[in-house]
Amino acid sequence: MTWDDILNIVVRMAETSLTTLQLFFMTLIISLPLGLLMAAIRMSKIRPMSFLMRGFLLVMRGTPLMLQLVFFMYGVRLPFPRLHVAVVAFGLNYAAYFAEIYRGGIESIPSGQREAANVLGFSKRQTFFRIILPQVVRRILPPMGNEFMTLVKDTALARIIGVTEITSFAESMQSRHVTILPVVIAGIFYLVMNSVVSKCFAAAEKRLGYYSP
Amino acid sequence: MKILTVRNIQKSFGKEPVLRGLSFDISQGEVLSVIGPSGSGKSTLLRCVTLLERIDAGFIAYGDLVMAKTDEASGKAVYSPAPALQQIRRRFGLVFQNFNLFPHFSVMRNITEAPIHVAGKSREEAEREARALLEKVGLGEKADSYPCELSGGQQQRVAIARALAMQPDILFFDEPTSALDPELTGEILKVIRNLAEEKMTMVIVTHEMAFARDVSDRVIFMDDGAIVEQGDPKQVIENPKSERTRAFLARFSNS
Ligand SMILES: Nc1ncnc2c1ncn2[C@@H]1O[C@H](COP(=O)(O)OP(=O)(O)OP(=O)(O)O)[C@@H](O)[C@H]1O
Ligand SMILES: [Mg+2]
Numbered sequence: 001m002t003w004d005d006i007l008n009i010v011v012r013m014a015e016t017s018l019t020t021l022q023l024f025f026m027t028l029i030i031s032l033p034l035g036l037l038m039a040a041i042r043m044s045k046i047r048p049m050s051f052l053m054r055g056f057l058l059v060m061r062g063t064p065l066m067l068q069l070v071f072f073m074y075g076v077r078l079p080f081p082r083l084h085v086a087v088v089a090f091g092l093n094y095a096a097y098f099a100e101i102y103r104g105g106i107e108s109i110p111s112g113q114r115e116a117a118n119v120l121g122f123s124k125r126q127t128f129f130r131i132i133l134p135q136v137v138r139r140i141l142p143p144m145g146n147e148f149m150t151l152v153k154d155t156a157l158a159r160i161i162g163v164t165e166i167t168s169f170a171e172s173m174q175s176r177h178v179t180i181l182p183v184v185i186a187g188i189f190y191l192v193m194n195s196v197v198s199k200c201f202a203a204a205e206k207r208l209g210y211y212s213p
Numbered sequence: 214m215k216i217l218t219v220r221n222i223q224k225s226f227g228k229e230p231v232l233r234g235l236s237f238d239i240s241q242g243e244v245l246s247v248i249g250p251s252g253s254g255k256s257t258l259l260r261c262v263t264l265l266e267r268i269d270a271g272f273i274a275y276g277d278l279v280m281a282k283t284d285e286a287s288g289k290a291v292y293s294p295a296p297a298l299q300q301i302r303r304r305f306g307l308v309f310q311n312f313n314l315f316p317h318f319s320v321m322r323n324i325t326e327a328p329i330h331v332a333g334k335s336r337e338e339a340e341r342e343a344r345a346l347l348e349k350v351g352l353g354e355k356a357d358s359y360p361c362e363l364s365g366g367q368q369q370r371v372a373i374a375r376a377l378a379m380q381p382d383i384l385f386f387d388e389p390t391s392a393l394d395p396e397l398t399g400e401i402l403k404v405i406r407n408l409a410e411e412k413m414t415m416v417i418v419t420h421e422m423a424f425a426r427d428v429s430d431r432v433i434f435m436d437d438g439a440i441v442e443q444g445d446p447k448q449v450i451e452n453p454k455s456e457r458t459r460a461f462l463a464r465f466s467n468s
Contacts, residue, residue, distance in 0.1 A: 115265050116313035120327035120379060121303040130326065134317050211316045212361040 001177055009173055009182050016169040017189055023086055023155045023165065024193075028148075030091030035098025042103055053099075060096035066157050068093055073161040086158040094151060101143050105136035138208045145201035149194050166190070214241045215276075216382060216414060217262070221283075222271030222290075224254075224261055231257045233438040234271070239383065242412040246425035246446065249435035250461055255418045256310075258435070259385050262416075263307050264298060275301045275382075303331070306376030306384040311392050312368045314360040314375070320347070321356040324375045332379065339378070346374040350404050366397030373404055384408070386417040402428075422465045426450045434458045 041053040060068070072078060072089040080088070109132055117127040159168035170186035217239040224232040231254045239245055247255050260266040262273060264280070268290045273280040278301055284291045292298060315323050324346060325339040334342075347353050350370040360368055369389055376384060386405065390398035402424050408415060409428050419425050425432055426446045433443040434453070442455045453459045 110313075112309060112311060112313035113315065116307075116309065116315070118265060119263055119302065119305065119307040120375070121299065121331040122327065123299075126330060130330070131315055138317065211359045 001179055001181065005177065006181065006185075010185060013166060013169055013182070013185060013189060016164060017166050017193075019083065019163065020152075020155045020165045020189075021193075023083065023090065023158055023163070024151060026087045027090040027094055027151060027155075030087065031094035031098055034091065034095035036102055038095055038099035039102035039106065042099060043106070057096045057099060060093050061100070065089070065093050065154060066160055069157060069161050082161055082163050083158070085161060086163050090151070090154070090158075094147065097147055098144075101140050101147070102136065104143075105140040106132060108139055109135050141201060141205050141208065145198065148197050148201070152193050152197060153190060215239070216241050218272070218274045219262065220272035222258075222261060222268045222273065224257060224266065224268050231438050232261065232268070235435075235438075235440050237433060237440065237443065239414060239416060242414055243431065244409045244413075244415045244417065244429045246429040246432045247416065247418045247435060248420070248422065248425060248432060248450075248461075249441075253435045254438040255435055256387050259307070259387050259416065259418060263305050263385055264302050265307075267292065275304060303379060304382040306379060306381030308369070308372050308376055308384065308386045308389050310388040312360075312365070312372045314368055314372055316360050318359075319356070320352070320358050320360070320363070320371050323360065323371060324378045327375070328378050343374070343378060346377050347371075349377075349407075350374050351400070364397060365393045366400045369393065369401050370404055373401075383414045383416065386415065386419070388418050388420065390419070390421060420465075422450055422462065434461065436461070 038053060038057065041049050042057065044050045044053075069086060069089045073082070073085050078085050078088060113131055113135070114127055117131045122130065155165055156167035158165055159171075166186050166189050170182040173182035174180060215238050219238070220236045221234045222232055222236075223230065223234055235258065237245075247258065249255055257266060261268050268281055270283045270288060270290050272282045274282075278297070279293060280298060280301055281290045281292045283289065293301075315326070318326060321340065321343055324343040325336070328334045328339040328342065329336055344353070344356065347356055350373055352367060352370055352374070355363065355367065355371070360371065363371065369392075373384075373389075389405070390401050393401065398421065402421065405415070405417065405424075406428055417425070417429065429446045431443060432446040432449040434441050434449060434455070434457075436457050442449055442453060442458045448454075449458065450462060453462060
């Protein structure tokens with residue numbers, strides 16, 4: 001392998017990483033709000049709804065994301081491009097994890113907060129969005145950071161349904177050039193992305209850390 | 214003038230009856246203290262009146278607005294529609310034992326959030342009033358602090374200012390000094406004394422017997438979910454009629 005080959009791989013991997021990033025961000029756009037909705041249903045006082053959501057969350061969290069991808073690709077046969085099928089599967093899967101994190105966060109807020117808001121006349125909606133959610137966000141930042149970093153790495157699973165992303169590209173380069181180098185470069189790409197994620201979370205925790213818990 | 218009417222209210226948690234048919238009234242400008250042993254249902258009573266908890270049976274009215282009354286047929290309490298209750302609830306303020314300030318808001322925002330977003334005041338007006346209230350509770354300097362930066366006594370005074378900012382007709386206190394170090398109770402009691410002098414209508418659950426005797430117009434002694442004795446504070450605390458009241462007060466006499 002020449003330096004040119006290596007440079008070529010780096011450049012093309014950077015291009016491929018756009019797919020990885022797309023998958024990452026589109027998954028978050030879907031799963032962050034969807035997870036909140038799932039958490040709300042899970043905590044609903046309407047028993048059957050909460051019960052069904054529990055079942056759904058168990059399935060999504062209890063089976064491999066890889067199987068879910070195959071299921072949505074070849075079972076449901078969504079009429080989308082492969083990348084978007086992956087986004088659907090990732091979105092639902094991560095929403096399920098986020099739902100449980102949100103729920104933990106919401107339940108960790110002392111009931112006195114809700115009661116104080118209640119007596120001051122805040123509506124349920126105002127209480128949730130002004131009083132509860134900001135405190136929840138602060139508390140769930142650490143577990144959310146973990147999930148975000150896992151998601152960066154999980155995007156590699158999309159190659160199972162034929163999405164060309166960093167890992168699948170590295171694999172094909174590895175077999176063409178018969179060297180492990182592309183795989184090492186791919187590792188560096190993931191590492192850089194996750195350093196950014198980690199820095200963002202550290203900054204967010206610092207910014208929201210103006211009050212102690 | 215009577216502003217709160219409570220008749221024969223009953224409340225159970227599961228099978229355990231906690232309120233066994235209490236009745237009392239509160240008049241405009243009156244200070245009522247509620248005393249009684251732990252577990253006698255004092256907090257539950259306040260929570261029922263302030264709509265944090267629902268009664269099983271009985272009658273509660275604010276002025277001539279009925280909040281809940283027993284349905285003849287079923288014997289269960291029926292509440293007025295939610296919007297009506299929401300309007301009434303805004304006439305009540307509640308100060309909790311453990312303050313329950315909003316930790317993510319500054320002192321200023323703790324006080325102004327409800328006036329702005331519930332009462333619809335402008336930010337300028339709400340902040341001006343909040344500053345006056347902070348002066349009144351002796352915390353003029355603390356508007357920009359966060360609750361975690363304040364002592365318990367200061368937090369409780371902010372909580373009182375927060376309740377006052379909604380201009381309540383009745384202010385309820387659930388053991389406002391019980392979570393505080395003894396040397397900090399004085400500052401809270403002083404604030405409540407000043408409110409009493411301004412003829413604020415208040416219901417105070419407390420274990421501070423001397424304070425209850427000096428500040429209130431009337432004292433209720435509760436035991437096991439019922440009112441055992443009520444009347445003039447001097448009479449109830451210094452010369453109780455009931456044996457149970459006497460036994461309860463005996464525990465405080467040496468302090
Ligand atoms: N949410 C609840 N669920 C079940 N039982 C409850 C609940 N709240 C209160 N109780 C019970 O009701 C009874 C009265 O409680 P309450 O808190 O009203 O007493 P209290 O007079 O305020 O006591 P203290 O002086 O300790 O504050 C107690 O036996 C308590 O265990
Ligand atoms: Mg209590």
